[in-house]
Amino acid sequence: MKITVIGSTGRTGMHVLEQGVRRGHELTAFTRRPQLLANFNGLKNVVTGDGLHLSDIKKAIDKQDAIIAIVGDRSTPIATDITGTIIQAMYESDVHRIVCVSSYLLGSTRPRVITPLFQWLLRHSLVDRLSADQLILSSKTEWTIVRATRLLDKPATGNVRRLKAGHEFEIGPYEICRADLATVLLDIVESKADSKSIINVTWGKRR
Template identity: 30%
Template sequence: MKLLLLGSTGRVGSCVLEKAINDGHKVHVIARHPEKLAAHHENLTIHTGDATVNADLEKAMEGCEAVISALGTDGGTVLTDSIPLVIQAMMDRGIKRLVTVGTAGILESRTEPGLLRYQSSESRRRLTRAAEEHHRAYLAMKQSPLQWTIVCPTYLPDGPEIGNYRVEKDYLPMDGTQISTGDTAVFTYKQLSSNEFIKSRVGIAY
């Protein structure tokens, strides 16, 4: 498969990149700072550019069959600037599968029905800006015709793939407190070949 990976220099994105190229996929990435990429491989095509610039996205997406985004909020509006452009470029090219990494904050609240976790007393975070950014991205995908999946990890320390994680559609697994970057990346990557969580958010935790 030929795919576009956004956020390839990040903690989760770099793990997804390694999995994909080692499995023989042709991976295109957009990087503002290509020198930060740890991977170099014959299956990897690096486009120097910006995921919030339409021309850069369109060039990197040409010929791709799916898109994975591990873009973070990085203190600005990168995510919400990029996602509408990604959606439109995918629709223009007939690409249907979009897998993104979000946050557990945009999952449904168990204690306060009708609210998302970041809007409820379940959230321990005082600052909600990042969750609000992910919420806007979620709404953009929800309103699109794409076959999207948002992987929503809870507290995300650096760590390897362990494998004994739990997942749940639209909710954070009960008493889930953390999940490693390695397991988040593995599960995100697996969604390329799974239809289980099409048009859904999925919580992931140990």
């Protein structure tokens, strides 16, 4: 598949690139920091740009089969603006498939210890992420939203639980490593089974 990864040089994005290349996909990395990919082999293309600029996004997704979007930062809540730009670029470029990363904290009550303090600390980024999700939900794209529990920088395990939105994980762990999340993103983008779905993901057993 021809896949553009937006947020490609973030900690999760780099795992998507590494695994996507191993799977044989033609990957386009969209980033503001192309220097981080100077020694990365196997990419089809690297497009330097800003996610807030429509022309930059259109250049990155031209003639692609799908997009994996990993956008949003706790310190600068701009996921809504970037997501709106991506959707507009998709309409104008006739690209239909998008898989985007979101947060399990949206719509979940477990683990209960995360509320209300933790959600209060993340309130700005969560409001931004929810707004971005709502743009995706109302779009005419073939979307899948992947809501991940707490992300860790640990080795891949291949042990992941998935649930459709509306169902919560009854027990922990309420965390997943970025490498396992990257595997989920690629699995979903390769399949149309989860189109128009919100998928919750976490690790499969306590570690």
